[in-house]
Amino acid sequence: MKLSAKRTALGLVVIILGGILMLMVSGLWITESTKIPVRISEGEFAGMADPGDIRGSYTFEDIENSFSVPATILAQAFALDTSDKDAKLYKAKDLETFYENLDIEGEVGTDSVRLFVALYLGMSYEAEETSLLPNPAVNILRDKGVLSDELFQSIKAKSVSPAAVANLSDDSTEGVSITHSSNLDDMLVKGKTTFANLLDWGMSKTQIEEIIGKPYGSKSQTVRDFALESGIEFSEFKTAMQEILDAF
Amino acid sequence: MKKRSSVKLIRTAVQIVFFLLVFLVVIGHSLEESGISIPFLKGASLHAICPVGGVVTIYQYITAGTFVQKIHEASFYLMIIVFITAIIAGPIFCGWVCPFGSFQEWISYIGKKIFPRKYNHMIPKRLDSGLRYLRYGVLLWVLVMTAVSAKLVFSDFDPYYALFNFWTGEVAITGFIALALVIFLSLFVERPFCKYACPYGALLGITNLFRIFSIRRNPNTCISCGKCDSACPMNIEVSNKSKIMDHQCISCLECTSEAACPIAATLELNTSQPGKKDGKEVNNEA
Numbered sequence: 428m429k430l431s432a433k434r435t436a437l438g439l440v441v442i443i444l445g446g447i448l449m450l451m452v453s454g455l456w457i458t459e460s461t462k463i464p465v466r467i468s469e470g471e472f473a474g475m476a477d478p479g480d481i482r483g484s485y486t487f488e489d490i491e492n493s494f495s496v497p498a499t500i501l502a503q504a505f506a507l508d509t510s511d512k513d514a515k516l517y518k519a520k521d522l523e524t525f526y527e528n529l530d531i532e533g534e535v536g537t538d539s540v541r542l543f544v545a546l547y548l549g550m551s552y553e554a555e556e557t558s559l560l561p562n563p564a565v566n567i568l569r570d571k572g573v574l575s576d577e578l579f580q581s582i583k584a585k586s587v588s589p590a591a592v593a594n595l596s597d598d599s600t601e602g603v604s605i606t607h608s609s610n611l612d613d614m615l616v617k618g619k620t621t622f623a624n625l626l627d628w629g630m631s632k633t634q635i636e637e638i639i640g641k642p643y644g645s646k647s648q649t650v651r652d653f654a655l656e657s658g659i660e661f662s663e664f665k666t667a668m669q670e671i672l673d674a675f
Numbered sequence: 676m677k678k679r680s681s682v683k684l685i686r687t688a689v690q691i692v693f694f695l696l697v698f699l700v701v702i703g704h705s706l707e708e709s710g711i712s713i714p715f716l717k718g719a720s721l722h723a724i725c726p727v728g729g730v731v732t733i734y735q736y737i738t739a740g741t742f743v744q745k746i747h748e749a750s751f752y753l754m755i756i757v758f759i760t761a762i763i764a765g766p767i768f769c770g771w772v773c774p775f776g777s778f779q780e781w782i783s784y785i786g787k788k789i790f791p792r793k794y795n796h797m798i799p800k801r802l803d804s805g806l807r808y809l810r811y812g813v814l815l816w817v818l819v820m821t822a823v824s825a826k827l828v829f830s831d832f833d834p835y836y837a838l839f840n841f842w843t844g845e846v847a848i849t850g851f852i853a854l855a856l857v858i859f860l861s862l863f864v865e866r867p868f869c870k871y872a873c874p875y876g877a878l879l880g881i882t883n884l885f886r887i888f889s890i891r892r893n894p895n896t897c898i899s900c901g902k903c904d905s906a907c908p909m910n911i912e913v914s915n916k917s918k919i920m921d922h923q924c925i926s927c928l929e930c931t932s933e934a935a936c937p938i939a940a941t942l943e944l945n946t947s948q949p950g951k952k953d954g955k956e957v958n959n960e961a
Binding site for chain 2: 428429430431432433435436438439440442443446447450455456457458459460465480482483
């Protein structure tokens with residue numbers, strides 16, 4: 428039996444496009460994640476959704492639905508601005524873009540979300556060597572009491588300040604380097620406290636600006652200097668900010 | 676001349692259809708990521724509609740029941756569909772459908788203009804023969820590394836991914852380098868990526884050993900003019916074989932009696948030797 432070029436072309440198109448059409452009709456043509464993570468099959472957490480299966484395409488809402496970790500907590504942990512965009516709309520893979528300018532080895536990305544969610548739920552998770560957590564995420568985990576001292580120290584050693592990266596952008600990021608967290612235990616608003624420190628401790632840009640009443644300038648400016656320039660008592664800002672920080 | 680045009684035209688038309696289809700789907704996906712949706716165009720990532728993804732996820736699917744990240748059911752089923760076509764007619768996907776194969780072929784037209792005689796014959800035969808097995812090494816590396824890491828390790832080196840995603844910011848520098856290299860080499864060699872590096876081509880190439888429809892030559896009517904050899908983009912010496920089982924054949928039909936071969940019913944995509952039916956000679960002139 429011979430196949431001519433015409434028959435070959437026709438057969439090929441029918442098999443491939445017809446096959447795809449049949450898959451579409453039968454609902455099997457799935458080109459994106461179903462957003463339903465696999466369940467853990469054994470051990471203490473058997474039956475629960477596996478944080479290790481979180482994909483980059485998962486929105487924070489998907490994660491909230493599957494893991495009961497509120498999207499607002501995720502946004503706060505990863506220091507994402509929720510003034511213009513709902514926390515639920517952020518995707519895990521968005522973090523790679525927001526934190527792309529880290530000048531230390533490592534990355535904040537989808538694997539960081541997996542790590543955070545697992546720890547938040549009290550599960551263990553073997554993160555990639557290069558995965559980092561932003562300081563606010565570490566603070567949230569610490570305050571939730573889900574970290575042993577040893578685990579806290581190891582996570583803290585691999586944490587980064589979100590203050591100097593893109594999503595919290597203003598034009599003051601230039602020349603500011605990402606630093607390992609060193610003052611997570613000391614969240615007291617003092618005269619030397621900068622806006623970067625506040626962000627570092629987990630306050631969102633929106634929260635800060637609601638207190639100071641307008642956008643701040645440079646992140647490296649102290650809150651006290653900003654208050655003086657604005658003709659406002661520093662103590663007014665300090666009290667409001669400390670209340671939020673104490674609530675973390 | 677007329678015959679040759681018909682095969683070329685038909686194949687080019689099919690190539691353009693699939694190239695545009697993939698391009699539109701990927702564009703649709705990019706726009707959807709930006710919050711813009713186009714009516715009648717459902718976007719999907721390139722990974723999601725690439726049958727290669729189905730191949731590299733087999734191990735994870737068998738062992739864990741899940742797909743490698745970025746791979747979904749579509750690529751898995753597409754892999755099965757392409758395997759069916761390959762069992763029927765060999766790596767016809769490579770010669771007629773694969774948008775990156777088509778892209779290289781279109782670049783080759785420039786090379787053929789620059790080097791009309793030497794094009795596709797510049798690499799010493801011995802070296803070329805050895806390099807043809809390199810793609811099996813790539814296939815093995817991709818399968819093992821994907822199984823170990825559960826990630827699409829090849830995408831950072833994949834020129835096809837780079838071509839269809841160069842505007843997205845998701846392409847690694849190594850992907851761009853691979854793409855530039857393939858474009859450059861395509862000016863001298865036809866389908867260099869297919870010949871030397873494509874892991875999927877390597878896998879589909881194996882079906883040349885047992886495909887149902889093969890390129891078959893009738894030695895009784897062949898005049899040994901060598902036009903089939905010259906026409907083959909993969910440099911297969913068609914004129915001295917009765918059945919093409921070369922692992923590099925892409926079933927493009929450029930060598931057949933519908934195209935390069937000047938004698939009717941001498942080179943065909945057939946289940947039996949041209950000029951024979953049930954093992955008996957038939958009179959083609961009748």
